[in-house]
Amino acid sequence: MNKKDIIKTLETIAVYLEVEGANAFRVSAYRKAAGALERDERSMEELDDPAALSGIGKGTAGIINDLRETGTTELLEELRESIPEGLIPLLKLQGLGGKKIGRLYRELGVTNAAELKEACEAGRVEELSGFGKKSQEKILAAVEDMGKRPERLPVAGVMNAVHDLHARLQAADAVTRFELAGSFRRGRETVKDLDFIISTDKPEAVKELLLGLGNIHAVIGSGDTKISVELSYDDTIVPADFRLVEDGAFATTLHHFTGSKDHNVLMRQLAKERGEKISEYGVEDADGNVKQFDTEQAFFAHFDLPFVPPEQREGRDELEQSFDDLVALEDVKGDLHMHTTWSDGAQSIQEMAEACIAKGYSYMAITDHSKFLRVANGLNEERLARQHEEIRATDADIQIFTGTEMDILPDGTLDFEDAIIESVDMVIASIHSSFQQSEEEIMKRLEAACRNPYVTMIAHPTGRLIGKREGYKVDMQRLIELAAETATVLEVNANPSRLDLSAEHLRMLLDSDVRIAINTDAHHFDMLEDMESGVKTARRAGIPAERIINTWSADDLKAFLQTFCTQS
DNA sequence: GCCGTTTTCGGCCCGACTGTTTTCAGTCG
Numbered sequence: 041m042n043k044k045d046i047i048k049t050l051e052t053i054a055v056y057l058e059v060e061g062a063n064a065f066r067v068s069a070y071r072k073a074a075g076a077l078e079r080d081e082r083s084m085e086e087l088d089d090p091a092a093l094s095g096i097g098k099g100t101a102g103i104i105n106d107l108r109e110t111g112t113t114e115l116l117e118e119l120r121e122s123i124p125e126g127l128i129p130l131l132k133l134q135g136l137g138g139k140k141i142g143r144l145y146r147e148l149g150v151t152n153a154a155e156l157k158e159a160c161e162a163g164r165v166e167e168l169s170g171f172g173k174k175s176q177e178k179i180l181a182a183v184e185d186m187g188k189r190p191e192r193l194p195v196a197g198v199m200n201a202v203h204d205l206h207a208r209l210q211a212a213d214a215v216t217r218f219e220l221a222g223s224f225r226r227g228r229e230t231v232k233d234l235d236f237i238i239s240t241d242k243p244e245a246v247k248e249l250l251l252g253l254g255n256i257h258a259v260i261g262s263g264d265t266k267i268s269v270e271l272s273y274d275d276t277i278v279p280a281d282f283r284l285v286e287d288g289a290f291a292t293t294l295h296h297f298t299g300s301k302d303h304n305v306l307m308r309q310l311a312k313e314r315g316e317k318i319s320e321y322g323v324e325d326a327d328g329n330v331k332q333f334d335t336e337q338a339f340f341a342h343f344d345l346p347f348v349p350p351e352q353r354e355g356r357d358e359l360e361q362s363f364d365d366l367v368a369l370e371d372v373k374g375d376l377h378m379h380t381t382w383s384d385g386a387q388s389i390q391e392m393a394e395a396c397i398a399k400g401y402s403y404m405a406i407t408d409h410s411k412f413l414r415v416a417n418g419l420n421e422e423r424l425a426r427q428h429e430e431i432r433a434t435d436a437d438i439q440i441f442t443g444t445e446m447d448i449l450p451d452g453t454l455d456f457e458d459a460i461i462e463s464v465d466m467v468i469a470s471i472h473s474s475f476q477q478s479e480e481e482i483m484k485r486l487e488a489a490c491r492n493p494y495v496t497m498i499a500h501p502t503g504r505l506i507g508k509r510e511g512y513k514v515d516m517q518r519l520i521e522l523a524a525e526t527a528t529v530l531e532v533n534a535n536p537s538r539l540d541l542s543a544e545h546l547r548m549l550l551d552s553d554v555r556i557a558i559n560t561d562a563h564h565f566d567m568l569e570d571m572e573s574g575v576k577t578a579r580r581a582g583i584p585a586e587r588i589i590n591t592w593s594a595d596d597l598k599a600f601l602q603t604f605c606t607q608s
Numbered sequence: 609g610c611c612g613t614t615t616t617c618g619g620c621c622c623g624a625c626t627g628t629t630t631t632c633a634g635t636c637g
Contacts (some may be wrong), residue, residue, distance in 0.1 A: 062609095065620055069609035097610045135626085137635050172628060222637090235637085258637090261636095263625050268636095281637080283624095301637075308621045319622060 043077065043084045043105045049107055050074035056119035058138030059127050059145075067138070073100040074137055075302060079356050084108055112285055114584035119471040126152025127506075129487075133182040133189065134260070135175070143168060150469040157183045174266055180566045189277060193232035194507035195573065196536035201234060201278040203270060203323035208253070210549065214245035221297040227576030229506050231540055235278035235297045239290040243562065250282055285320070288332040289575070291339050293320045302355020310359065351579035365409065365584035371591040374403035374569060376466055377445065377499060377531065377559030382427050383408035384416035386564040389427075393436040403594045405466040406431055407443035419444070421460050428464070439594050441465035445499060448485045454492060461494040465601060468531070469501035471512060479513035490522040496605045497529040497557055500540040508537070516545050525555045527604040529589055532558045534574025535567070546581030556588050 054070035076095035078176070080087065091101035107112035111193070123145075125383070130141050130153060146151040147168055148159050159165050160180035165537045166173050202220065209218045215238055219225070222235035238247045243264065251266045257277050261268040267282040285293045296304060304318075311318045322330040323342060324420045334337040337347045347361060349366060352358045379385030380392055387395070387408055396404040406468065408427065409418035418425060428442040443466035447455040450473055454461075459469045469489035471482070489495050501519060504511030523530050533540045538561070546556070558574040560567055578588065589600060 066609050068620080072610080095610070099609055135635070139634060170628065170633075178627095232637095266624060268625085276633065297637075299637080301621090312621085317622085321623090547616055558621060 041111050045371055046084065046104055046107045047074045047077050048105075050077070053103075053116055053119065055128055055131060056116075056123055059123055060119065060139050061142040063407070068502060069095075069097075070100065073104075075355070077104070085570065109151055124151035126155075129153065129186070130156060133179065133186065135178050135182065137429065140171075143170075153183055153186055156162065162450055171466070190507070193276065193278065194230050194537065195224065195228070195539075196235060196506065197276050198224070198231055198273075198278050199536060200273045201276075201280070204273070205234065205236065205280065207234065212246065212285050214240050214242040214249065214250055216240055217290065219294055219369070221294055222281075225298050225350045226300065226353060227543075227573070227580050227590050229542070233281055236280065236282045236285050237290065237294045237297055239287040239382075240284055241286065243284045246282075246284055246498070250534075254521045268514060283320075287478055287595075289321045291333040291336050292318070292322050295336050295339055296320045298350050298353060298502055300354050303353035303358065306355055306359055314343075331378075349579055351576055352582065361582075363582075365586065367525075367575060367578050367583055367585040367588055367591060369572055371585040371588070372401075372558065372571055372588045373592065373594070374401045374405075374439075374572065374597075375399075375560050375562065376405040376441070376443070376497070376590050377407050377468055377533075378404065378562040378568070379408050379445075380406055382406075382420055382423065383413075386565060387591050389431060389434055389440070392562070392565060393434060393438055393440060395568055397436065399568060399571075402576060403439035403441060403597065405441035405443040407445045407466060407468050410444055410446040411448060412447035412455045416586075418447070418455075421456065424456075424460065443468065444469055446495075447472055448489050450477070450485075452481075452485045452488045452493075453488065458492070458494060462491075462606065463503050464494070466497070467495050467605065468497045468499045469495045475503060475509075475512040478510065482512045483515050483518060486519055486521055489517075490526045490528040490569050494605055495528060496601065497531055498523070499531045499561065500533040501530055502540050502542075502545070504540055504542075505537050506539060516548055520549045520552050520554055523549075524552045527555070529555045529557050532556055532577055534558055534560045534570040534572075534577070536570060536573045539573065541577075543577050543580035546583055550582065554587075557590050559590070 050070050051225050052072050057067045072095040077310045080093055089101065090096045090104045091098055103113045103115060127141055127145055130136055131138065144156065148164055150156045150159055154464050157180065160176050164419060165171050165179060166176040209215050218236055218238040220234060221237050223231045224234060238246055247267055250263060253271065255272045257270040257272045259269050265284050266295050269280055271278050271280055283293055283297060286297050308318050311323065317324040322332040324330045333342065340347050348358050349363055351364065375396060378392055409416040411418045411420040424444060431440050431442050434440060442464050444464055445468045448469050448471050449455060454469065471485060486498065489498060502511035530541060558571065558578055560570045562568045589597055
């Protein structure tokens with residue numbers, strides 16, 4: 041078994057144990073062990089003794105060694121034998137945990153979703169002590185709903201909800217301040233729900249406002265401090281939690297619900313060592329005095345820590361790091377990949393320029409598609425020349441680089457001859473076709489693009505669409521080597537459906553000297569706002585600003601293009 | 609199951625909400 045399989049198996053063991061009704065700490069021990077393995081950067085070959093990792097003891101180390109040598113382990117086999125497989129998916133149902141599922145199994149003989157549904161319909165569930173009519177109804181509704189909805193939503197799918205809720209809370213008088221926490225704030229690619237933290241001294245009014253939202257699909261819970269609803273946005277159901285707090289508790293509540301869980305555990309352990317206790321409401325010392333903070337900065341400072349950016353709060357080593365050089369949205373001086381009406385964009389060059397000026401950028405590049413991409417009205421040599429004339433003639437208070445997003449064709453050739461692109465400032469090469477090719481063929485195409493002296497950058501290097509499409513087969517280690525050797529820039533495509541390269545891939549190139557650009561690939565001027573998603577992705581990976589070419593001054597960028605992207 | 613250590617076992621993050629109870633267990637984040 042490889043490392044990923046082992047991690048997955050440890051998590052499976054935890055799930056089985058949970059259903060078996062095992063001690064909760066024993067269950068979490070297996071989850072912790074899986075997390076410890078995942079966070080360690082070594083491969084299984086390099087990892088001699090798993091027990092050397094904190095969180096993995098003798099017992100789990102034995103299991104890990106079993107797994108890597110034989111592909112299975114006694115405990116897993118035993119659990120599989122004693123627990124019907126059909127019970128496992130039931131854990132995902134709202135309101136059902138290991139204990140209740142265990143009782144449904146033992147006392148009613150339920151072994152899968154269909155049988156659970158039957159038991160509910162026959163009224164057998166409500167007869168169990170601890171269950172009741174309401175529980176039975178909720179379980180039945182959850183079972184019937186099962187599989188209809190994805191567990192986590194790609195971040196692109198919740199953007200509408202984010203903007204809408206933001207606007208509504210902004211406009212509410214009863215709201216003192218608010219922020220979106222949770223995995224969205226940490227810049228994850230998918231989210232389970234949206235967690236809003238709201239400071240207010242009129243909680244009833246805010247509660248009324250939230251429960252009165254016109255697009256409520258279901259109310260999951262509504263207490264004094266927590267409102268939990270499902271909202272409809274077009275075809276998507278977006279779960280959202282709202283926490284209402286007094287302003288004094290805002291910073292610690294925000295921190296708590298930003299998570300991650302693992303990060304919170306680290307913080308609480310640290311507090312404990314100092315004789316303090318962290319909760320949503322503040323930091324309590326040994327005498328029971330609770331200290332509150334205006335900001336998260338002040339909260340971290342209390343523990344002698346620098347501000348830990350939300351994107352870094354994953355329970356790794358973030359409490360031992362400093363983040364001074366991490367890229368921030370304000371560092372971005374331009375956007376180097378965008379489209380106009382010349383190909384498949386919605387705005388003119390002039391309009392895009394004005395939008396970029398409004399964003400405070402000092403430069404931008406217009407990079408429409410090339411002729412191979414007929415569906416996108418790609419530019420041929422003649423139209424490219426005319427467009428670049430128009431760009432040079434555009435009178436705008438911003439440096440506009442000429443550019444192209446040039447297709448890398450299925451056979452590994454490029455859509456334009458060298459003679460065409462040698463005079464283009466920003467030559468972006470990308471793959472939009474023959475995704476099903478072998479890794480060898482894909483790498484041949486990417487290598488051809490990297491080795492071309494005029495190609496500046498590879499766009500969306502894997503071609504994935506989060507939650508929709510895997511992307512083509514890229515040997516990322518090899519691509520990084522090629523990019524380093526040929527000074528080819530790799531893109532972080534900031535489109536929330538892409539985030540490509542991903543944070544995971546970006547971490548792989550931290551030790552190389554490959555340069556990065558964060559681009560929106562905007563087809564409409566609203567999409568220029570996606571820059572934030574791209575920056576978050578880079579921040580998750582810990583990329584310093586100096587590695588990112590569109591944080592450089594226009595002069596530095598020009599010098600770079602002249603040195604590395606022309607033949608001379 | 610892991611960890612730390614008062615080296616043999618107790619604590620493991622903490623609080624809100626719900627539905628069931630009639631003071632609390634289970635679930636969730």
